[in-house]
Amino acid sequence: MIFDSHAHYDDRQFDKDRDELLTSMHKNGVDFILNSGESMRASKAGIELGQKYDFIYSAVGIHPNNTGKMTDNTLADIKELAKNKKVVAIGEIGLDYHYDNTDKTKQRLWFTKQLELAKELDMPVIIHSRDAAQECFDIIKKSEVKKGVIHCYSGSPEMALDYVKLGYYIGIGGVLTYSNARRTVETAESVPLERILLETDCPYLAPVPNRGKRNDSSMISFVAEKLSQIKGVPLDIIYETTSQNARNLFGIE
Numbered sequence: 004m005i006f007d008s009h010a011h012y013d014d015r016q017f018d019k020d021r022d023e024l025l026t027s028m029h030k031n032g033v034d035f036i037l038n039s040g041e042s043m044r045a046s047k048a049g050i051e052l053g054q055k056y057d058f059i060y061s062a063v064g065i066h067p068n069n070t071g072k073m074t075d076n077t078l079a080d081i082k083e084l085a086k087n088k089k090v091v092a093i094g095e096i097g098l099d100y101h102y103d104n105t106d107k108t109k110q111r112l113w114f115t116k117q118l119e120l121a122k123e124l125d126m127p128v129i130i131h132s133r134d135a136a137q138e139c140f141d142i143i144k145k146s147e148v149k150k151g152v153i154h155c156y157s158g159s160p161e162m163a164l165d166y167v168k169l170g171y172y173i174g175i176g177g178v179l180t181y182s183n184a185r186r187t188v189e190t191a192e193s194v195p196l197e198r199i200l201l202e203t204d205c206p207y208l209a210p211v212p213n214r215g216k217r218n219d220s221s222m223i224s225f226v227a228e229k230l231s232q233i234k235g236v237p238l239d240i241i242y243e244t245t246s247q248n249a250r251n252l253f254g255i256e
């Protein structure tokens with residue numbers, strides 16, 4: 004059983020062969036996919052995918068880099084979309100200070116408000132945190148939202164364990180296979196398997212040996228194999244445990 008806990012199948016890069024690819028997923032052993040929202044457009048597209056494919060679930064939310072024009076109406080629309088029964092999380096939300104193209108004050112405001120929405124709806128969150136590790140942690144802790152995943156985790160192993168203490172899961176993807184990913188490897192060593200989710204973030208971040216190519220959920224096997232080596236745990240246990248973790252978090256029977 005394979006659960007890809009973070010994918011973007013609404014992305015333009017899948018326009019040519021999306022249906023072909025998704026209909027072949029069971030054959031590749033992929034049983035569940037969570038499509039992550041990053042804008043209104045992507046959130047709606049994720050819901051449509053969930054209506055078409057029984058194994059696709061989605062998250063709705065506004066990515067930090069898309070909060071520049073966000074308003075209270077956008078938040079109300081997200082709340083409305085979250086009522087769909089295939090929507091299982093609010094996300095991806097967070098802080099991204101890597102590029103200077105979004106006002107940091109706005110990022111913080113809409114991150115906080117989307118956390119409040121998740122709390123109100125009692126839904127888990129999918130967190131995007133880039134170059135803002137401590138601030139992101141502090142906002143989450145203050146929000147008292149106690150369930151979610153830190154997607155494509157890139158912080159320190161110590162902070163990962165602090166997130167686990169708060170009730171969070173740590174999302175690990177293709178970066179684990181990169182030769183310069185020492186910190187991600189250390190995180191995978193420290194965090195208990197019961198707190199790790201596998202993800203692709205496809206079409207981005209394809210694992211070695213496909214680094215640089217378009218990623219898809221079938222390539223999650225390269226990440227799982229690397230995690231199996233790091234943990235010294237058989238591959239089938241890696242798949243079973245991480246899938247069960249994702250199902251527990253997102254409430255999927």
Ligand SMILES: [Zn+2]
Pocket residue numbers: 009011039095204
């Ligand atoms: Zn993403």
